[in-house]
Amino acid sequence: MANPYREESKQTNKVQWFFFVIFIPxxxxxxxxxxxxxxxxxxxxxxxxxxxxxxxxxxxxxPSDEEKEQEELIGQLRHNLDEKETVIQQLEQEKSELDAKIDDLEHQVGDLEAKLTKAEGTDEEQEAQVKKISSSFREVEPEQAAAIIKNLDQSVAVTVLVNLPANERGAILGEMDPKDAAKLTSLLLTNGN
Structure with missing residues (x-):
């Protein structure tokens, strides 16, 4: 009878022999x-x-040289694409910021236009009131008008005098104290009236 241990060791010996004699050298x-x-x-x-x-x-x-070149080219193109996308994102952000500024400025322009319209209306109202007051001074005696104008604020007094005809203005200034009349006359001259 054959010994199984010997057969197994012969097979192991062949593998060892292959490694030690052929593969390792x-x-x-x-x-x-x-x-x-x-x-x-x-x-x-x-x-x-x-x-x-x-x-x-x-x-x-x-990989072949052509494949290496293609891979390098693809890498460069991807890098360029990433840079372009970054620039696009920055430009889009700047555009958003500029759009917001434009909206804000348009809102400010609208507010200023509304204020200007209101101010123009106020100026017209004030001018109408000054003309109304000036016309009431035409009916008052020059002595009384001089006393009233003397107690008014100088800018209001000048505005009232400007809206009076020259002869009535002269009569009122003639009834005033010469110093007060001189101040009002110089203010009338500096206002170009």
């Missing part, structure tokens, strides 16, 4: 050749990648 020879060629100035890696491209199975492992 072959790896050692390849490594030694690689080192010698590298010292001699031959770039073994480039040579291997060139010739590996010709071998069908190995060619898929080593």
């Amino acid at each position: 072959a790896l050692f020879a390849i490594a030694l050749t690689w080192i010698v060629l590298t010292i001699a100035g031959i770039n073994v890696g480039d040579w291997a990648s060139k010739h590996a491209a010709d071998v069908p199975v190995i060619s898929s492992v080593f």
Whole structure:
């Protein structure tokens, strides 16, 4: 009868023999050749990648020069695209900010136009009131008008006098104290009336 232990050890011995006699010396020879060629100035890696491209199975492992160039080009294009997208985002943000400023300025213009319209209406109302008051001074005696105008604010007094005819204005100023009349006359002259 055959001993099973011996058969198993024979199989193990064949595997060990393959590794110790063929595989390990072959790896050692390849490594030694690689080192010698590298010292001699031959770039073994480039040579291997060139010739590996010709071998069908190995060619898929080593990329060709064209594939490397394409990958580099794709990388550059992706980088450029990322930069362009960043610039676009910045420009969109600036546009949003400028749109907000435009809206704010349009709102301010609307407010200012409303104030201007209100002020124009107020000026017209004030002018109508001044004319009304001035016309009431036409019916008052010059002595009484002079006493009233003397007690008014100077700007109001000048405005009232401007709206009176020249002869009535002269009569009222004639009834005033000369110093007060001189002040009002100089104010009338500086206002261009």
